[in-house]
Amino acid sequence: DLGRMYRLMTHLDNADTKSERKLEWIHSQGTVVISVQFAKNTCDITLKVTQALVLLSFANGAQMSAKDVALILGMDIYEVQRNALSLMKKPPILVKVTEGEGNEELKEDELLKFNKQFTPKKNRFKAAQLPVYPQAVLNMLKLEREQAIEGNAVQLMKTKRTMKYNELVNSVISQITNFHPSSYDVRQRVEDLMTKAYLKRNDKDRSSVDYVA
Structure with a gap:
């Protein structure tokens, strides 16, 4: 269906969480x-x-x-x-x-x-050319998306307390309906939440993430 076609386009990225490389279809x-x-x-x-x-x-x-x-x-x-x-x-x-x-x-x-x-x-x-958004609007949109990703990640972790890293990423993607973040974007926000000490790697299982109360 059309929604699946759009998701296939926007989710074409590198799934390797340890790599900074990103494959993206523009x-x-x-x-x-x-x-x-x-x-x-x-x-x-x-x-x-x-x-x-x-x-x-x-x-x-x-x-x-x-x-x-x-x-x-x-x-x-x-x-x-x-x-x-x-x-x-x-x-x-x-x-x-x-x-x-x-x-x-x-x-x-x-x-x-x-x-x-x-x-x-x-x-x-x-067809007519797409209208161009002012940079200020694009910056605001980027910030809103980042906040939405982080908010969903924190809410999930508050409930689960501990989740597998990849499970958290996939759950955030499925939770957000008004836009479709790539797994790369979600991983970036999860890493940022760790830097801010909202989340941390599990001491015994490094593939899991803990919520920091």
């Missing part, structure tokens, strides 16, 4: 071509991979909000909004269900739909 740089059936013709559209996943979420006449798409794909809500907004620009592949609403911003709960009545001038075209 999916934001990739493009795909999708044949899209409009009311009067079929067009081949070139899109970024994330744009394609968002667009495919609206197959079969579905009407959904950015929040719905984020839940289906496991994609961060900001990324869904960014990709959806680009698909609402010229050429307008997605439109808001409520007519007359502007396309400059998209609220989490605003419904969108595939613009089936759109008549492209060409049978092959590119």
